[in-house]
Amino acid sequence: MDGFLRLLSPVLLGYLLGSVSFAYLLAHSRGISLREVGSGNLGATNAGRALGSHWGVVVYGLDATKGFLPTWFFWKVFGLDAGVLAGCGAYCGHIWPIWFQFRGGKGIATLSGVFLALDPAILLYAGGVLLPVVFLTRYMSVGSIAFGLSLPIFSWIRYEAWNSVFWFALFAGLFSLFTHRSNLVRLSQGREAKLGDSIHE
Numbered sequence: 001m002d003g004f005l006r007l008l009s010p011v012l013l014g015y016l017l018g019s020v021s022f023a024y025l026l027a028h029s030r031g032i033s034l035r036e037v038g039s040g041n042l043g044a045t046n047a048g049r050a051l052g053s054h055w056g057v058v059v060y061g062l063d064a065t066k067g068f069l070p071t072w073f074f075w076k077v078f079g080l081d082a083g084v085l086a087g088c089g090a091y092c093g094h095i096w097p098i099w100f101q102f103r104g105g106k107g108i109a110t111l112s113g114v115f116l117a118l119d120p121a122i123l124l125y126a127g128g129v130l131l132p133v134v135f136l137t138r139y140m141s142v143g144s145i146a147f148g149l150s151l152p153i154f155s156w157i158r159y160e161a162w163n164s165v166f167w168f169a170l171f172a173g174l175f176s177l178f179t180h181r182s183n184l185v186r187l188s189q190g191r192e193a194k195l196g197d198s199i200h201e
Helices: 002-018 022-029 044-051 053-078 080-095 108-118 120-137 140-159 164-179 181-189
Strands: none
Touching: 002 053, 002 080, 022 044, 022 053, 044 053, 053 080, 053 108, 080 108, 080 164, 108 120, 108 140, 108 164, 120 140, 140 164, 140 181, 164 181
C-alpha cells in the first residue's frame, strides 16, 4: 500500500496543480470567454490572441511553472521517478483539467516546465527546434509538434537508456500529435492561424 501511495501521490498532486487553467482565469477576469474566441483552446497561444501577446507570455510562464514546481519538488524529495510522475500528472492535468470540465490546453508550456525541472539541457535542445520552425512557418502548432517529437530524441541522446525521463518524453512527444489533431486538420485545409493573425480562425 505504501508503494502504491508513493506512486499515486506525485501523479495526483501534479494533476491537481496542472488542472489550474491560468489562461481561462485571466481571460475570465477581463470578461472574455476563451472557449468562444480563436481556437477555443485554454493555452498561451490562444490567450495571446485574445488578450494580447504580453498576456500570452504571462500565461506561458504560469503554465510552465505549474509543470516545474511539482516535478522539481518530488524529484528533490523522493527521487527522479517521482518527479517524472508528478510532471506527467501536471501535463495531463493541463490537457484534462478537473476544474474546467476536462477541456484544457495542448500542454506544451506545462511540458516545457516539466523538462526545465528534469533536465534543462533537453529543454534547451528542444527549444532550439521549436524556435526556428515557428520562425520559418509562423505556425505555433507546427513548432509545438516539432518540440514534442524532439523530446524523446534528445532524451535518448542525453541518457542512452530506457529510463523514466525517456519514457515520459516518448509518451508526451507522441501525444502532442493527438493534442494538436485539430491543428493538423486546419493545416491540411489551409485554415490554421499563423502568429500575428486575428483570433478568428
